[in-house]
Amino acid sequence: MKHKVMRAGRRLVLPLILVNLSGCASLQAVDSGIYQVVDAVSEQDRVTGQRSLSLAGRSEQIRQGNAVVEQLLQAEAQAGRKLNAQLDSVQYARLARLLDRVLRVSHLKSERWQPVLIDRAEFNAFTTGGTYIVVHLGLMQQLTDDDELAAVIAHEVAHTVANHPFERQGFQTLAALTGSRSAGRDGYQAAFTHENEREADRIAVLYAALAGFDPAAASHIWARQYRAQGNAGGLFFHTHPVNRERAEETAAIARQVSGYYRPGRENPNAAALLEENVLWHKSNPALAAGQGGGVAALLGTTLGAYVQHQGVKQEVSRQAQQQAVLAALMQQMQPLGETVMDQNSWKVRWRYRGQNVLDHLVMGVLVRDQAGKVQRFVAPVSGTVAPGQVFDAQFRSPQLSVGAFASMQLKYYVDDARLR
Ligand SMILES: [Zn+2]
Structure with missing residues (x-):
């Protein structure tokens, strides 16, 4: 019976996660024919200076x-739908203004990007690896x-900066070429996307x-999502970090970079800080071609893809563990009855028969x-829940x-729990 719950849940919940919670679909759209292995090239990762796998140079990416856009x-x-300023001139101007400020401090500051505002209600925005960012009016x-x-906006720009839309395609090709079995497995693609997120x-x-926006703002978004919706996906392989982890991780990064934040204005050292900061520093410039640069590039690419592959495999097993823990916890919940409270709510009583004290328990x-x-x-269940409680x-x-x-039915x- 528990298996039935899991299977049904998986089928039912995944589309909800992708559509409603992702807030981002940058990896979905690029599908044209760049699987040509002969065209494979690597290019230097803009952020860390390390090589990452990529099948297309930047102009081809654009x-x-x-x-696609x-x-x-x-x-x-x-379809007769309005766009951009015609759709909402105030929101479009706001989008353009914020994109400009973010782009100016980014690794792609030399590019001219175009914001696109579309008439959709869902909480979503995406990039496709070019110079558009598409944002839903909702x-x-x-x-x-x-x-x-x-x-x-910064998150979407960062996907393109980090080469994610194209890295994924390159990676799938690599997996096919090397006959990697894990790459074809359930959960692998989700974990790969998860690490990109x-x-x-x-x-x-x-x-x-660097652009003068509160770096803690991202964590506020995810903390709010968590309060409203819980984790929405800990039971299933998920493409995005679950809300609580995402709120915690972005808050921790915000604390690390808080010294760079000048409220409302750009950090005057933004350009230098892109190269060298508390999160990363660029490795030595690559050797020029003819001085071993080609070999270094090849090795770097293979190694980089391998390291990433290992990281993704770790994430797959981490998620599988989370799922197992949450599923096991559910089996330790003995139902004691449901009570209808009013028109819009009902209460469920359980006895917890497990061994660990639970924090952050959220039932779904x-x-x-x-x-x-x-x-x-x-x-959410307030306070801690002790064995037998x-x-x-x-x-x-x-x-x-x-x-x-x-x-x-x-x-x-x-949905979530932390074991003490
Ligand atoms: Zn994303």
């Missing part, structure tokens, strides 16, 4: 990445704080500080209504009518 623009026009409206909007977060928090539920529509809700979790949502409670799970 051409391919922008072509231009297709989208055409489709929007054909995200702009939800993030009324400029520091928070700048955090999202963490890297983009690190770079973005630094950019925010998947609700399928009569029409087959599935929604997910979480209920009886506790209540109250699920509440204005979107839910408990009047139909008897006819709803409920699947409970442990």
